[in-house]
Amino acid sequence: MNIKIALLIIVFMLFFGISVSKPIPISYAFDGNVSDTPDNIETPLPPYAFLYHGENLTIDISSQSPLYPNYGEGLSKDSTYTFDDVMFVENNVTKTGADVICVIVTSQMTGLKFYYLDNNPSESIAITLGANEIMNIGMQINTTNFNIGNASGTIKIQAFEGACE
């Protein structure tokens, strides 16, 4: 009886393992212990982006930023700002184990767009990265109709194995 149960579990687990690994998503490869912070695809480039508490990329253009130099408190309204090289994305093969990945950076904030190379800024950009390739990403912020005060939002960063469609 016990053996049967064990076999059932084995069969089930293997099936589960295969069905998950084949199509697309599993989990990102962690470095060593599970408790470690996963290595990120994206890396901030200062001064407007930095690692918040040494972990996650954060963009902060306000006097609250740890990189605030005591001048230039923010952006003005009804203006458009374009910042080259706010972050870079990377396919570090020793971490991803994939020869080709597709990185998608998506704005989830009004007026915020991203671009790379000489492409037009867009709310969502997809970049194919070969083994150990790096691409710098710039951002455009259009503050039309913004009010005085803090504006905030989020950025979604996704990566898949394989080239972008």
Add this chain to the structure above:
Amino acid sequence: MNKLIGLALLLIGMVLAVGAGANFRYYEAERDITVAIVADDNELIDLTPIQPYARLSGGKLYIDIGQYNPNRPAWGGTGLSPNTTYVFEEMFEVSNDLWENNKTAYPICVTISVAGAYDVEIFAGDYDAPTAGPSDSITFTVNHGSPVKIGFIFDNTNMSLGSYQTQMNIEAVAGACP
């Protein structure tokens, strides 16, 4: 028998652990962005009024020579007269407060242009020896810590009485002007 089950589970666990650790398939992260929206005289590229004719309203710079300018004293003139030319030096200044300057000099090339029916010209520096202009579009370099003062020339030749408006467009590009 229980040992067998335990061993089997351990093996499964190891297989899954190895499987999960070796292959990258998908990554997703959400990251924060915060931007302070501030008045023109506090932002990365400041536009700071120097004369009472220049003022900020709702955080935006206005050049306002008229009776409704809140800076106008009770005895202050309410405007300019026809068939005259007025020159105002140092109406406002442009400064470069980009954070990149904190590490290395990071000059910007600024272009200010005035477009509209009203004949307004602008210049950088003193009227006698302007560093740019006078013209309806001027380009000049701004270094951090060295604001550039902008003056105005209002040519009211053949203008009739009334109120006139025009718009100023300001562009800044990284690097000193060529």
